[in-house]
Amino acid sequence: MIQGTGSNVGKSLIVAGLCRAFAERGLRVAPFKPQNMSNNAGVTADGGEIGRAQMLQARAARVAPSVDMNPVLLKPESETGAQVVVHGRRWATLRAREYGARKSELLPAVLESFGRLQGGADLVLVEGAGSPAETNLRKGDIANMGFAEAADIPVAIVGDIDRGGVIAALVGTHAVLDPPDRSRIKAFLINRFRGDPDLFDEGLTEIAARTGWAPLGVVPHFHLAARLPAEDVLGLADTNSGRRGRLRVAVLRLPRIANFDDLDPLRAERDVEILLIEPGAFIPPDCDLVIVPGSKSTIADLEALRREGWDIDLAAHRRRGGRILGLCGGYQMLGRTIADPGGAEGPRGRVAGLGLLDVDTVLTGDKRTLKVDGRHLATGTAVSGYEIHLGRTEGADCERPIVEIGGRHDGAVSADGLVSGTYVHGLFSSDGFRAAFLAQFGVGSSCRYEAEVDAVLDRLAGHLEAHLDLEMILAIARGERR
Template sequence: MARTIMLQGTGSDVGKTVLVAGLCRLAANAGLTVRPFKPQNMSNNAAVADDGGEIGRAQWLQSMAARTPSSVHMNPVLLKPQSENGSQIIVQGRVFGQAKGRDYQRLKPQLLGAVLESFENVCAGADLVVVEGAGSPAEINLRTGDIANMGFATKAGVPVVLVGDINRGGVIASLVGTQAILDEGDRAMIAGYLINKFRGDVSLFDDGIRAIEGFTGWPCFGVVPWLRAATRLPAEDSVVLERLARSGTGALKIAVPMLPRIANFDDLDPLRAEADVELVFVRGGERLPADASLVILPGSKSTISDLADLRVQGWDRDLAAHVRRGGRVIGICGGYQMLGRTVRDPLGIEGGRIEAAGLALLDVETEMAPEKTVRNSQARSSEYDVSLAGYQIHLGVTRGPDCVRPSAIIDGAPDGALSADGRIMGTYLHGLFGSDAYRARLLQSFGLSGERRNYRDSVEQALDEIAGELERHLDPHWLAGLLG
């Protein structure tokens, strides 16, 4: 029977995802068969699992950390927000339906069976399973029917380690307050806690540890420092983008409008990691920088809604001026659809308007269709004649005269479109910038030379560095018990 542990947070964005990835890599380096699991995730950053179907990008990264194939069972419930109060629901990798927040609360008990089935699947043959919660167990208004935190932990019998983020302040109150409001059964599931994102001399927090133990009786399993290597990992959610609005000071400036339902924006991480690239995420209320050489329209969970917001921000005018100046544009997935003349959604699949005029930078049209394309893909760039590896997650079929110049050949079939002058490109292939040869040729086309590091290797190295930091700073007795 696999050993199990669940990391829950005193709030969102306390670093659970990175800690789970680090523990998975630490266990894998020790020779264990380890697997990640997250009962419920909410993110528009999705990946295609090795066994087919969608999972959260974070669980894909954690499976990479664990050196094990990814599976839809590692994230059995994925919520993909597509409006202010509604989400598409993915269950065990497949579209289950759509629901608004209140309706989903009533639906959760029906999904518990799938969650427990997937957990049993992940545990089979594993030495260790590291589970990540969502949000916080202190959200007791959501406790009824919960499948993400204590509702799962109590049903599956998984001990919990609570994670507090000292960087945001109030960590003692967060931990003690969580203990105070949990009911007795939930409180009994907590084995101890971790302090995360500590800067400076750890001994300065000794009195804090004694205070927390005095209030709660919980042992501290370690004080984890600020993990600088975590910045080299793929971004999980848009909270990170707010902190990374501008990265690098390189010779090439690339602008990316931050659309409200931006999806799969970790496509851009390999560019962000390049020293000679300045990647600017443009927030609402800001203009697209006039000195940008390239504008990238990223994926979107709701193309028509984001297209409308793009116009509200005036980015359509900025983009038109950028093209008149000779600038280049790349659209990925939903961004590709926006570049065409029209986007139609006659069945209301996205849940909003059924038709919108596109930006007319490519002579193509898109119509949404019920069947969703979800697959990992091998491809070849038509522009640079280099191999590509990535994945596709999209609704809709795009056709038009510019498709006679495909941007790539994916799995033997033409994909995307190029404008006649080659300055506007659209594709359905996510992950293309992670292909080192393509990224090198793209940057060379802007006059940048020099060696391009292997992006995958840089992520692997970051995971090993994080594992090493955890090994140094976590309680050795607790860690020995966890690793067996």
């Protein structure tokens, strides 16, 4: 199990790299995360939801993603509550305190998934969540040491030197853990080192002396990580590293933004600049396209959009002849009305949408989650992606759909062609569709996205092979002493 001294120390990336590295050695590898919290979810072949990080890790391991790889997924719907997805399906919607009291009920489901993965793999690489040093969360824990204890597995812990204080973070984690949990940690590694890793030799020695944990190595900063799908929206903030693209795309940073990996293929394009519009900022008047992304809580995020004045900016953008694209929840917001008769997202009722598309949406209690393949109607290019949403959308603009999927149409386009929306996520991952879409703006496509993701995973695996003791990791997994 790979745990960390905190959130965003690089656990997901380390596990992905190890999955590819050990798969390259001929091992049957499976990734596993007992509990994940993310609104960036993917859909498995059987229509279940798991975190996007586990989707990437499965790809790295060259195995099909499964709901067993992330048996518990928390999808935040507010500051204090989240939808709880178990084995890919909605289980409940709980406030944080309620979930804390009930999470131990989910341990049998977590262990069931882990057991199934063990049965079909030579090596299971488990990713923790947050930090085991959050000892106030230890009771009933299923994400870190609570799971490690129940499954009786050893742990290696990651420290991020880029954020500073890595010695204190690792030694402090050792200090606050109870002795049984502390003894489960067999090794540690340092991540995101900039400069000469040999300069940290004394640091490794001091951490090992204070903790008794074996050093696995120092991993230099992997700059190509930005080309891999990010699970946290913070990864989009420095997407373009200051470059100015021929096509400027503004993306609204909604409070409950979801499935923002839709944007990864666009940010990989040399001539496309992604501008993440944070709360308090306005939509730049010189952008070419505005994307209203997916949302976990459409009506609440529509209210937030209006509070920011982005509704006024969007109307002005359209008057200037600018293009607007809504994805899933963003598509729903662009319509005339959104009705929630059953209280699927909150209070029952109907709210006015932005009125940029002549469509109306009714939120229903049944969630649609499935992988899809079809074609882009305007160009005939093949597309693939997935749907993950509540509700149905109908109206005059649906008579101008965007894609055909299994004999049915999806999406809508305004009469002037400037505003469009679709429920299908992942369209931009299809190279043909992305090229056709960019051609509308006079911009060419310069990348083969899926091939480049695999190439970066190969590079990441080589990076870890060069800087970590992978033989020690295998020895720890086998329960051997080194």
